[in-house]
Amino acid sequence: MKLLVISDAPILSHISKKEAYAPYVKEMDLWLRHAGKVSFVCPTRYKRTLLTQPFQNQDFKVLPLRRLEFHNVIAALISLITIPYQTIVLWNxxxxxDHIHLRCPGNLALLASMVQVTLPRKRKSVKYAGNFSPTASQPFSYRWQKRILSNTTLSKNIDLLVYGEWPNQSRNVKPFFTATYSEKDRKDFQKEFNEPLQFIFVGTLSVNKNPQSLMELVTELNHKGIRAQAHFYGDGPMMEELKVQSSEFQVEVSNVSSSESREQFQKDKTFYFYGNQPSDVVKRAYQNAHFSFLASQSEGWPKAVAESMWYGCIPISTPVSCVPWMLGVSGQNQIGSRGIIFKYVDQITRLIKELVDEKEKMATISHNAQRWSHEYTLEKFETEIIKLLQS
Structure with a gap:
């Protein structure tokens, strides 16, 4: 079978090997494992730093296309001039x-979504990695490709794979997922919810992720007499700012009874910054944490939330994309069967104070989160990919 992958994700050449963004490579390795001849249509240059790794299977063809960019006048003009050529390359x-696989959203993906309309008999699948919520505020190009691809009159013989379950969708829209861990990694991780409560943040330290909200939450908990610490894994533009901010927070230890334990707690830091770490280090951190935190403004499949749930962390996250579904939250509720919706620091502080007095409830939420996450394994993910390629 001839598989064609069209994506805005660049494939770069390094020491005679093809490589790309590491999480993308891990997923595409599974697709390549079950296809015959594989071709990618994508950019082959990227100006910014990217965490990359080589593909396991290097036997595929890359058809390079320029990135379509519209962030300034010159880039927009160049992109508009190249669109006719890119359209011809895509159509050919x-x-x-035999099977066309689009990776959305993106500008090249938008162009491809329009070109595929002219080939209704071709078998197609689309991985929409962004927020598919009908009420989400998104760029026009994102909304346009969602409409084209979910329109069964325009887009035929196509499976549109999205994160989460959404009401009133066309018949070609199918809930999907992303996996990180294998079935052999399954284990019953029991949490002892003793103080100091351990919070973990994994991801880019950027404005979009709002890591400072976790610092505010942990500081407020300590002020309320609940000992807590926060551990930050990842790097980003806010790293130095957060370190400075952490030294400014004054932590009260009003509920530490003995002078010895009070002195020991004051020696321990409240905020820890580790930068980017190998996956094994992050796994151990998840096992030691009680809560994970992600106050992101936008997500597709929040990988850090799903991974933390695997290890029994109670996730605290903003209600973006499919998060409420992941956490088992219904309606306007802020606490679900598998996690907590974050809106305000004061609100989360109050909920955690209530949970501290109900250790059994915390243990139940932790168990539910773990059981849900364990359903989404690499083996199940690969099985679903095989079904798509063989259908």
Whole structure:
């Protein structure tokens, strides 16, 4: 079978090996494992730093196309001039393929979503990695490709794979997921919810992720007499600012009874910054944490939430994308069967104070989160990919 993958994610050449963004490579390795001839249509240059790794299977063809960018006048003009050529390249590549796989959203993906309309008999699948919520505020290009791809009159013979379950969708829209861990990694992780409560943040330290909200939460908990600490894994533009801010927070230890334990707690830091760490280090951190925290403004499949749930962390997250579904939260409730919705620091502080007095409830939420996450393994993910390629 001839598989064609069209994506805005660049494939770069390094020491005679093809490589790309590490999480993307891990997923595409599974697709390549079950296809015959594979071709990618994508950019082959990227100006910013990217965490990359080589593909396991290097036997595939790359058809390079320029990134379509519209962030300034010159970039927009160049992109508009190249669109006719890119359209021809896309159409020719699609015509020769047995299965067309689009990776959305993105500008090249938008162009491809329009070109695929002219090939209704071709078998197609689309991985929409962004927020598919009908009420989400998104760029026009994102909304446009969602409409084209979910329109069964325009887009035929196509499976549109999205994160979460959404009401009133067309028949070609199918809930999907992403996996990180294998079935052999399954284990019953029991949490002892003793103080100091351990919070973990994993991801880019950027404005979009709002890591400072976790610092505010942990500081407020300590002020309320609940000992807590926060551990930050990841790097980003806010790293130095957060370190400075952490030294400014004054932590009260009003509920530490003995002078010895009070002195020991004051020696321990409240905020820890580790930068980017290998996956094994992060796994151990998840096992030691009680809560995970993600106050992101936008997500597709919040990987850090799903991974923390695997180890029994109680996730605290903003209600973006499919998060309420992941956490078992219904309606306007802020606490679900598998986690807590974050809106305000004061609100989360109050909920955690209530949970501290109900250790059994915390243990139940932790168990539910773990059981849900354990359903989404790499083996199940690969099985679903095989079904798509063989259908």
């Amino acid at each position: 590549a699609m015509r020769k393929a």
